[in-house]
Amino acid sequence: MPLLGADMTAGRLVAWHKQPGDVVQRGDIIAEVDTDKGAIDVEVFTAGVLEQILVQPGEKVPVGTPLAIIRETAEAPPAPPAAPAAPAPAPTGPGAAEVRARVSPAARKAAAALGVDLATVRGAGPDGTIRRADVERAAAAPGAAAPPGEPDRQARMRQAISAAVTRSKREIPHYYLSTTIDLHRATAWLAEQNATRPVGDRLLAGVLFVKAVALALRHAPELNARWEGDQVVPSEAIHVGVAISLRDGGLVAPALHHADRQTLDELMATFRDLVNRARAGALRSSELSDGTITVTSLGDQGVETTFAVIYPPQVAIVGFGKVVERPWSVDGRVESRPVVTATLSADHRVSDGHRGALFLAAVDALLQEPSRL
């Protein structure tokens, strides 16, 4: 059972997508587990043959419990139990997403409450989307399962968030910095780009923010790390987690892998895919476990400044607020300029305010040259 959050202790096996005897490749989705973060697709991190299933659908097991045994390719003796918690890069981009039925959050919530296996539900919504009514109809059908008698997923997610932020505030000495960034070049560049693009290829400002953070981290490696035990473990790879609110409450922060190496178009496609899959309950295990820093924004909700709580074991989180027009001094004149407030919450055990300030200055500088992002 993979560890998909700092305070996750157990998960329930929902379904197997591979059967004993099936050949599996690295990155294949072999199972679906139900966690406090919702339904997560479990990837396999080795190539071979699925030899034995150790946990049956419906069973709830502690984190770290082997789910299956995979015999690795070209290996004579049986391989040790698979360890699905091991991190590995996930395929990115919409094309890599598993083709699966879309499930509305309300339907997923109803399925959990009513004990309905979504694999048995036929969606009557647009493009086969499973809606709440479809689940309720399935629950009313003869032979439908009884309610499991546990707190629903929304309540469990609240508990998981509560545990994570309490731990964060208890163990991590946060320090906070903020800066206001002039976005007139970035917004003008974005408008110019989007004016020539078909709607499906347009960029959001949030993608520029993520890319600027990712590139700035190359010069502030102490912010791109994990706190493990009693020491910091720097990460060479830059996997930016993006906080995504879920429709029935709670949030997840799946990672945009190697965000510093992706073009803006690639990042946009991956980001859009992540948001859609997060809300459909179709994230992959590595996406939840690999983040090395998180970016959060409440600008869409009208907030101008976000002082976020670090998501352990990460050591920093960057917040962006709403893009607003503000008076701005330019060469001795006052102009109206679009600006955004960027904040850094960082772990003082790992970095100091001086380095944090340089990091925010780097983010600012990068956003002044959007065409180079």
Next chain:
Amino acid sequence: MTREEVRQAVLRILGSIAPEADLTRLDPDVPFRDQLDIDSMDVLNFFVALDKDLHVDVAEADYAKVSTLNACVEHVTAALAGRGRNGRPRA
């Protein structure tokens, strides 16, 4: 498409974007972003769906003009009425 058919199509798209919303309570003259819990990605997905389902590509500069249900239906209906023989809106 008639105006009512466009209205139903727009509501269907909004329903897919915000499945938890009770669209029967949507005020057609108030920006739906103020009434539904949707973000920038949802808005983008809404316009992507408009293009996919109704073949109307709303320019980003016009997003603000179609922020309410009524304004959106009006804009899409007008675009479809101005559609050329190639099936794409002229404006």
